[in-house]
Amino acid sequence: RRRSGSAVGSSPAPADPDIGANSLHNYQLTPNPLFTLVVRESPDGTKQPELVLEKSLDREKQRNHYLILTAVDGGDPARSGTTQININVTDANDNPPVFTKEIYKVRLLENVPEGSLVFQVKATDGDEGTNAEITYSFSDIANSTRQLFTLDSRTGDVKVTGPLDYEEGKYYEASVEGKDGGGLSAHAKVHIDILDVNDNAPTISLLPILNPIPEDSVPSTVIAVINVRDRDSGDNGEVNCNIEGDLPFRLEPSS
Numbered sequence: 001r002r003r004s005g006s007a008v009g010s011s012p013a014p015a016d017p018d019i020g021a022n023s024l025h026n027y028q029l030t031p032n033p034l035f036t037l038v039v040r041e042s043p044d045g046t047k048q049p050e051l052v053l054e055k056s057l058d059r060e061k062q063r064n065h066y067l068i069l070t071a072v073d074g075g076d077p078a079r080s081g082t083t084q085i086n087i088n089v090t091d092a093n094d095n096p097p098v099f100t101k102e103i104y105k106v107r108l109l110e111n112v113p114e115g116s117l118v119f120q121v122k123a124t125d126g127d128e129g130t131n132a133e134i135t136y137s138f139s140d141i142a143n144s145t146r147q148l149f150t151l152d153s154r155t156g157d158v159k160v161t162g163p164l165d166y167e168e169g170k171y172y173e174a175s176v177e178g179k180d181g182g183g184l185s186a187h188a189k190v191h192i193d194i195l196d197v198n199d200n201a202p203t204i205s206l207l208p209i210l211n212p213i214p215e216d217s218v219p220s221t222v223i224a225v226i227n228v229r230d231r232d233s234g235d236n237g238e239v240n241c242n243i244e245g246d247l248p249f250r251l252e253p254s255s
């Protein structure tokens with residue numbers, strides 16, 4: 001039973017000028033799992049060997065195949081001739097890019113200078129040449145995020161291109177796409193956490209309630225409301241208030 005396959009080429013058979021039993025008798029191919037030899041016989045008795053592909057090739061596993069075709073005549077002793085067949089497998093774009101991570105999680109201080117390289121996304125591709133040339137782009141990104149970060153389409157470098165401000169935005173996310181030259185693509189997510197820096201001084205505003213103050217005011221009279229604000233978070237936004245000097249006033253937290 002002959003298995004199906006496609007002819008990938010016929011090799012010029014070693015010629016044998018003898019006739020009859022001494023002429024070409026048989027062909028042999030070095031055993032291998034991918035190729036077989038099919039010998040066709042034309043009506044005039046000429047044998048024509050054809051090399052037939054039996055299985056799928058995979059350039060990523062093996063890019064070259066070396067086979068030796070041996071032609072044996074029917075003489076006694078038999079004589080043989082060999083020829084080497086070198087098969088180069090060209091690449092097909094059968095691998096999509098694969099990102100090194102599904103999610104790139106990044107934490108950035110809000111005072112990172114504009115233009116800084118903050119991280120890199122990277123995808124690999126098992127193919128070669130343009131089939132493995134990956135172009136990166138943001139595929140799903142809010143306009144506000146796009147104004148703050150750029151992605152280098154060749155290197156996958158992500159840089160900060162706008163002023164980050166924890167007080168304005170604490171978290172950004174985007175999707176990145178990596179596309180090879182043959183049109184296969186992959187996606188990954190980017191999560192960027194912005195970390196607070198103590199970049200805001202407390203602001204103080206004073207709302208006088210009594211000014212001037214009657215000298216007969218009783219102690220514990222509220223004479224002004226002081227509003228203190230610090231836009232930072234955590235310890236960076238904690239404010240302690242005190243009045244310096246020996247004055248007849250005290251500060252009380254408002255309820």
Ligand SMILES: [Ca+2]
Nearest residue numbers: 095127131180
């Ligand atoms: Ca590819």
Ligand SMILES: [Ca+2]
Nearest residue numbers: 091092094127
């Ligand atoms: Ca390939």
Ligand SMILES: [Ca+2]
Nearest residue numbers: 200230232236
């Ligand atoms: Ca602060």
Ligand SMILES: [Ca+2]
Nearest residue numbers: 196197199232
């Ligand atoms: Ca801050």
